[in-house]
Amino acid sequence: MIEQEKLNLLLRNLSISELNEMQRYVLQTYDESDDVILLSPTGSGKTLAFLLPLLGSLKSDAKGVQALILAPSRELALQIEDVFRTMSSGVRIGSCYGGHSLYYEAQMLENPPALIVGTPGRVKDHIERGHLHPETVRTLVLDEFDKSLEFGFEDEMSFVISKLKYLKKKMLLSATAMDEIPEFTGLKHPAVLNFLSEKDTLGGLKVRKVLSPSKDKLQTLLSLVCHVGNEPTMIFCNYRESVERVCSFLRSEGLECKAFHGGMEQQDREKALCSFRNGSCYLLVSTDLAARGLDIPEVKNVIHYHLPLNEEAYTHRNGRTARMYAEGFSFVILHPEETLPEYLESVTEEETLPAENKKPSLPAWVTIYIGKGKKDKLSKGDIAGFLMQKGKLAKDDLGKIELKDHFAFAAVKRGKYANMLKMVANEKIKGMKTLFELAK
DSSP, X not given: OOOHXXXXXXXHHTTOSSOOHHHXXXXXXXXXXXXXXXXXXXXXXXXXXXXXXXXXXXXXXXXXXXXXXXXXXXXXXXXXXXXXXXXXXXXXXXXXXXXXXXXXXXXXXXXXXXXXXXXXXXXXXXXXHTSSOGGGOOEEEETTHHHHHHTTOHHHHHHHHHHOTTOOEEEEEESSOOSOOOGGGOOOSOEEEEOTTOXXXXXXXXXXXXXXSSSOOHHHHHHHHHHHTTSOEEEEOSSHHHHHHHHHHHHHTTOOEEXXXXXXXHHHHHHHHHHHHTTSOSEEEEOGGGSSSSOOOOBOEEEESSOOSSHHHHHHHHTTBSGGGOOEEEEEEEOTTOOOOXXXXXXXXXXXXXXXXXXXXXXXXXXXXXXXXXGGTOOHHHHHXXXXXXXXXXXXXXXXXXXXXXXXXXXXXXXXXXXXXXXXXXXXXXXXEOOEEEOO
């Protein structure tokens, strides 16, 4: 059990005043059962709910990897790592995922941290290569387990779990209820903490249908985007090609938007999420890959450009808005040949769009790419100090900074970035020459 004084410090580091009810309950009951299943909606704070008790169980004098977290996507693995690092607990964490340097990860595992978070395939790879020694692992967390099954990671998870011979505790997390827990998880008589019945987490959601006069919905989408203005909005498509087509169209109309799907390079995916998070673009066009498991706060609108493939996808898309009692809107665009599936038949209220489009103003921020990261011994403080001193930015001109392994992103006021880039063009940061440019 984590001590109250330490808990208070960790929460301050996270800029959180107090835990929510679900997090308090998990923290209180974590030590009472060897196997725990937590069912809780998207956006309810599950990451912190398992990280806090897990941290309390790690031993400072133990060698090797003590705890392993399996996550279905790179973005979720990175998000978990970022939350843990922000806690500043003094405990080391490492991440392993596809698209990352296998060589670097192998080096990291030579002197392994207490905690590893990774995708099932990459963790399996490291075990097979002898980089990760599973005999020291005592705790396993299966985050977004239902999503891992949906992505087809059953064989990889089964392999990894079969190698963890000395597990003492297993925790499985899911945003949906499951009729049956696969036998390979090894969960026996788990304590089930079910918070899915609490409907009021989406109590502020308002659902509207938007009628498109033609089968091609692009012009209707443009009108809708102009109608909702510069509020953070996620647009969901069913296919990667559709994401690219929609994004290209919106850009041709002078709107700032980012694409996000599984066919993109990892750095481009991170750039898209960062730009959306820091307010330098209001529109994120994505497949269902972004429907859950990502740190995307304060989304006001969800637009279903394509009808969801099933009710579960619809629920998870909508889970991106109206989170934790906030108000949000979900818009379903329909062309004349489409009919609402059964689970959407209750959506009868129609959103009327203005006759003329009034395009929203450009975001107040832009995102700057910086060619060095935390593996180059760079910190957020280093970047902020450099941009204010050498780039002549005032404190209010600098927004959210995100630090990755080998690069970083910083939000800068739109009217200030061009001059700032000129000022730092020939300067070194911590003695290093690096690239500063507008992230496109």
